Amino acid sequence: MTAAELIAFAAFEGGVFSQAFPAFGVERRGAPVQAFVRFSDEKIRLRSQVYEPDYIIVQDPTLIGDVDVFMGMEAGGIAIINTEKPDFDAMVPKGVKVYAIDATTIALEELGVPITNTTLMGAFAAATGEIQLEPLEHALRSRFSGSMADKNVRAAERAYNLVGGAA
């Protein structure tokens, strides 16, 4: 949920309307959870969950196979997947572009903990172009303070540059 909130916040800082919400009720660390984000140039009224995502972020690659993380995606969609060994090509729908990034390692190196929200946010920004680096950094500095803010910004920027180079 933190990743969804931060992405929506950064998008809002970038000048669009946005909405972020969890798939309610099962928010606990370790359980499979979903969260959703919408962006729009107009005020967002729709409240249903997202069934046909343009983009997906998969934080835990062990879910792939157990859960159809690509469900509802169509050609032109973009998937950002945290993994060190991208071996799920057969499951990717036709026309969906996958960015595999080892966000856990980046998070461990930059933050010292395997919490990948901000790293994947940087990857999302670079892969989709929906968020610019400046509002992203602003969102992170609003959410975190002091050295934690610096570390998270560094993790996001590293992923941004890594994926940006590949995009």
Place this chain on the structure above:
Amino acid sequence: MLEFMEGSHAVAEIVKRCRPQVIAAYPITPQTHIVEDLAQMVANCEIDAEYITVESEFSALSACLGASAAGSRVYSATTSQGLALMFEVCFNAAGMRQPIVMTIANRSLGAPLSIWNDQQDSISLRDSGWLQFYAQDNQETADLHMIAYKVCEDHDVLLPAFVCFDGFILSHTYEPVSLPTQEEVDAYLPAFNPYQRLDAAAPLSFGMYATPEYYTEFRYEIDQALYRAKDAFVRAGREFGEQFGRDYSALVEGYRLEDADTALVAMGSICGTAKDAVDEMRAAGRKVGLLNIRMFRPFPAQEIADALKGVSTVAVLDKNISLGSGGAVGTEVKAALYGSGISVYDYIIALGGRDVRKRDIAAVVDLAEKGEGDMFYGLRTEVL
């Protein structure tokens, strides 16, 4: 200025600016974030309020009732089983005419246990004498708190109110909200001016017993005060619009109802999804509109009849069920439209957190136009 925040946080921020003097609440999902935020604000001396920690919702509302009778502006928040535990105090608060404002983060009632959203909790207190407002989004949620205090404390009204917003769907959603500054809230909402209060120098009794010679007249006066709340809401809503540019002077809000053949009727956040569905149906050439009931108590029967004049079919979306009778909103809309010749169908929908998509709204319209209704929508017959 729009700021990006969680719905619960928007509630805590606006409540802070309404300057409650006493807050008593017991945490319960999905209301928890509101009272956590407020407790922190009190601890940080951001609000000059007494935060009374209690061991149950019954005590929370009892503390609010006593503090209100002593002349304080008070606040509480709850949901679901917590509200059920307050049942007795709710009737007493209305009967003692205390203008308490309480947020309801709407949630279903057990059994079976469910922490997810529907509107069964507040709807089940519809006979208690509390005003009930339902918010479509987090902007309305924040705004309605300011309006609620103004209406409740109006000496023509003097009744408590629920400000209802859908649990999780609004309470846990981050979206842009514009919050007025403290100075702006102060300009709209003056300090509480109690009509009467507990005072050792001029003793009064609240909540005494009434013999058969008086009880009926007490109930009549409460009922009359509820009806006067309609005018008070219109005044407070218009004044709000003049000051903040968002007008709440109507008890019901029509959306694309002009020339509509079929009208949806709903309350709360489902109206947002329904508006998008209406736009799609309109684009496909279908004459469909929506009526959002912003105030459920007092029930705006005349306003609903006026707004739906000209439609031939009405589909009511009920996120509650009066077991053994039908949806509460549908039942009352049918009564409001009695004799009009309009066909009114009721749909029990979105209970216990079941998601509603635009295509569900369109399916309900299809059913209503075929004359099929007064039913649970989307039943999973395979598990029955």
